[in-house]
Amino acid sequence: xxFDFFGNKKKVVVSMAHIGALPGSPLYDADGxxxxxxxxxxxxxxxxxAGGVDAIMFGNENDRPYLLEASxxxxxxxxxxxxxxxxxxxxxxxxxxxxxxxxxxxxAAATGALWVREIMTGVFASDMGVWAPSxxxxxxxxxxxxxxxxxxxFNINAEFAHSLDQRPIGLRAKSAVFSSLADAILxxxxxxxxxxDHSNLKEAVEAIxxxxxxxxxxxxxxxxxxxxxxxxxxxxxxxxxxxxxxxWNQVDGDRVKRFMDxxxxxR
Numbered sequence: 001x002x003f004d005f006f007g008n009k010k011k012v013v014v015s016m017a018h019i020g021a022l023p024g025s026p027l028y029d030a031d032g033x034x035x036x037x038x039x040x041x042x043x044x045x046x047x048x049x050a051g052g053v054d055a056i057m058f059g060n061e062n063d064r065p066y067l068l069e070a071s072x073x074x075x076x077x078x079x080x081x082x083x084x085x086x087x088x089x090x091x092x093x094x095x096x097x098x099x100x101x102x103x104x105x106x107x108a109a110a111t112g113a114l115w116v117r118e119i120m121t122g123v124f125a126s127d128m129g130v131w132a133p134s135x136x137x138x139x140x141x142x143x144x145x146x147x148x149x150x151x152x153x154f155n156i157n158a159e160f161a162h163s164l165d166q167r168p169i170g171l172r173a174k175s176a177v178f179s180s181l182a183d184a185i186l187x188x189x190x191x192x193x194x195x196x197d198h199s200n201l202k203e204a205v206e207a208i209x210x211x212x213x214x215x216x217x218x219x220x221x222x223x224x225x226x227x228x229x230x231x232x233x234x235x236x237x238x239x240x241x242x243x244x245x246x247x248w249n250q251v252d253g254d255r256v257k258r259f260m261d262x263x264x265x266x267r
Contacts, residue, residue: 002184002213002233003151005092005114006054011229011267013260014094014215015053016238017041018247019081021062022074034077038084044251045088048241051256052264057094057117057236058082061192061247066160068128070103082111094153099128101138101152108150109142115151117186117217117236119158121176126161135180154182155217157200159191169200170207177212186217186236193239193247195219195228202231221245222259229266 006012020037021027029036041058048056060078067074078097086093094115097103101118108116120138124131135154142150154176157163165172169187176182187196187204196216205214213233220228220235228235241256243249 003115009054009267010233011263012054012213012215012234013263014055014057014234014236015048015241015256016061016236017044017048017056017058017085018061018238019058019078021064022060022077022081024071024073024077025060025063027062027064034080037077037081040250041081041085042088045085047251047253048256049090051241051253052260053091053256054234055092055094056089057096057115058085058113059096059117059238060098061238063098066098066128068099068131070097070100075103075106079107079110082107082113086111094151099131099133099158101133101135102141105138105141105145105147105150105152109145109147113150115153115183117153117155119156120152120154120182121156121180122158122172123164124158124161125164126158128160131158131161135176139181151183152181153184153186153215154180155186155188156204157188157196159188159218168203170203173204173214174207177208182212184213184215186215187232188217189219191218193219193245195221195224198227198231201228205231222255222262225259225262226266229263 096117104116120135216235221240
């Protein structure tokens with residue numbers, strides 16, 4: 001069991017529900033508006049759940065280029081979309097506002113999400129500029145908002161970025177748990193849809209020594225999931241579940257089911 005809200009599953013598949021570009025974002029569809037954002041994400045949720053995923057995480061992956069500090073309109077819109085989609089959910093859910101951990105915690109508190117995923121430690125040279133989050137702010141905020149139960153998933157090697165912290169990834173993982181109270185450690189590849197280096201994943205798991213779960217955060221697919229799950233306690237999947245394996249497409253229910261059939265054979 002990874003967390004109580006995942007039930008008795010020892011290996012967990014968290015699927016992404018990618019919300020369309022939010023108001024204020026360059027790719028926002030003003031003609032479709034909020035109604036289309038909600039309808040599209042509910043359609044994806046239905047396919048993901050029919051395919052048998054264990055949990056769902058809402059994310060604003062379509063808000064390119066990404067902000068390091070969320071705008072008020074995008075926080076409000078993402079909160080509204082998640083709240084509207086909640087009646088369709090049959091599995092636990094989390095949220096992730098890219099790339100703002102304070103916004104992520106705020107949205108989670110407002111919607112009742114069980115966890116957030118974000119970059120919360122480290123310093124990075126990234127496509128968005130220099131990236132230097134504060135782990136203390138989201139941790140304190142969840143207490144201030146009455147959500148001490150909210151789990152914080154730390155993505156420790158960000159996509160679209162190079163870490164300026166040259167410590168081995170195992171030490172960074174261990175340090176994030178020790179000093180910053182990470183509830184889970186996530187290991188990523190260099191960009192969305194590309195797999196994490198297997199040696200990095202293994203090193204993080206060994207360094208953590210079972211104190212918290214370690215998840216593969218990007219690039220897991222039907223061909224590598226057996227190797228991933230032999231090491232990690234779970235994985236987070238967005239791209240592989242999309243039509244044609246394209247991050248920006250809608251979910252393909254057949255791809256979800258085929259993948260989950262393989263995972264269920266492993267556990």
